[in-house]
Amino acid sequence: MKAGTYVSPKQVEMTEREIPIPKADEALIKVSYGGICGTDMMIYHGLHPRAEAPLILGHEFSGVVEQVGENQHVKKGDKVAVEPLISCGKCAACRNGQMHVCAKLRYIGIDKDGGFAEYATIPFNRLHVLPESVTEKEAAMLEPLAVAIHTVRRSKLLVGDTVAILGAGPIGLLIGIIAQRAGAGKIFISDVSSMRLQVARKLGLEAIDARDLDIVQVVKEYTNGVGADVVFEVAGSQITANQMIDCIKYQGEIMVVSVYKKPPTIQLAAMHFREISLSTTRCYSPEDFTKAIELLAQNKINLDPLISHILPLEEIKTGFELMENPDQSLKILFQP
Structure with a gap:
């Protein structure tokens, strides 16, 4: 598969990777759209303390379930959004329902391979099945919407x-x-x-x-x-x-x-x-992510004005170069 990979500071490339095999608690997602975030730019500049090359970037993304085990809350063909936060479930914050300020909080696309690829394996509990009225393009912006x-x-x-x-x-x-x-x-x-x-x-x-x-x-x-x-x-x-x-x-x-x-x-x-x-304020709670989906489902918010570019993954270098100039870009989405 094609994968947008952070190779070294100021160096991102489209590489070839094997399609990942989902674990028992994961689904294989065919990625539809993925957005560049300010955190991706920190990684790109070599300034993120945890992200290590080579890394498939992207924590703002959506897709369609391609492969899944039985008896899960998602099924093959479901449109899904990815909530990329991975918490430990054991620290004081997690025990009190505040997983987004987990002492060991990790991110898909930062601490493990993310969504700038044709396929990604995602834990079932990080997937949200989208209402029919929410498009996959909109869903790729659910993460920053939840932050707001x-x-x-x-x-x-x-x-x-x-x-x-x-x-x-x-x-x-x-x-x-x-x-x-x-x-x-x-x-x-x-x-x-x-x-x-x-x-x-x-x-x-x-x-x-x-x-x-x-x-x-x-x-x-x-x-x-x-x-x-x-x-x-x-x-x-x-x-x-x-x-x-x-x-x-x-x-x-x-x-x-x-x-x-x-x-x-x-x-x-x-x-x-x-x-x-x-x-x-730090990222968002699970409730905030759910609220973001609800607002989009009710057509209460139009995100189109914020999207400046939709690029193929082959143009990952161009996308990151454009993001260096705020007068040329706003939200850039890749379409693998």
């Missing part, structure tokens, strides 16, 4: 709140979509990519070009100097680490979604004087 749902559900966002989102990548835009559905009033989103800001405007968000305008100043003017009720930091830079504190109102809440590659300097004194709350 988890982020907004963990926040203290209230109906009518003013929101600032720092970063208009796929996760930032999806947070904007979910914040709209949660009843937010005005939603500002900033970025330096003209392409991504254009998508933000189409989604009904107030797009701020960070090359020309300071989102802090824009939000302060809109709120008569008060600031946003909730800030979502999704860019992972020192600039946005400063902006998230300057942008928030007294007793407001900052949600840090980014995984910072370098520890930022945080203005704790400025937070202290205004009693600002800072929360973090």
Whole structure:
């Protein structure tokens, strides 16, 4: 089979692999679509602490069941989405139903071969049979959608709140979509990519070009100097680490979604004087993933504006090169 493989830093190739043989607790999936994530880009740059080459990348993917044992909850021909988190089931977090913050959390596509291939073997308990109304293309974006749902559900966002989102990548835009559905009033989103800001405007968000305008100043003017009720930091830079504190109102809440590659300097004194709350968020719970499927099944969300490219797996190098330029790409899907 064809497989999109991480070979070494800044080197991905389409290689030939044997079709994997599923274990007793696994199904063989014929992959339909797989999306490049920011974490894949970390691996691509050799910055991920666990991913080891050679590795078939891809943890955002969907497919069709090709081979399965008897008496399982999936059957041959089922359209499925893959929930790629693998938890230990034994640590304190897992015992308390919080598997997504498992002390030994692993990912399909990071810690074991993933979905940038024609076929993948997936444990039965990581598969979700899709409703008829959900397409396999949409299902390849369920994972980042679940991240956005988890982020907004963990926040203290209230109906009518003013929101600032720092970063208009796929996760930032999806947070904007979910914040709209949660009843937010005005939603500002900033970025330096003209392409991504254009998508933000189409989604009904107030797009701020960070090359020309300071989102802090824009939000302060809109709120008569008060600031946003909730800030979502999704860019992972020192600039946005400063902006998230300057942008928030007294007793407001900052949600840090980014995984910072370098520890930022945080203005704790400025937070202290205004009693600002800072929360973090990691991936999503099983309930969030289920909610994402439900929203798509009910046609409540249109993900098409976020897809900038659909490429054959043979063009895996092109896909990763495009992702290096935010003005040329947003969500890139491979179709094995």
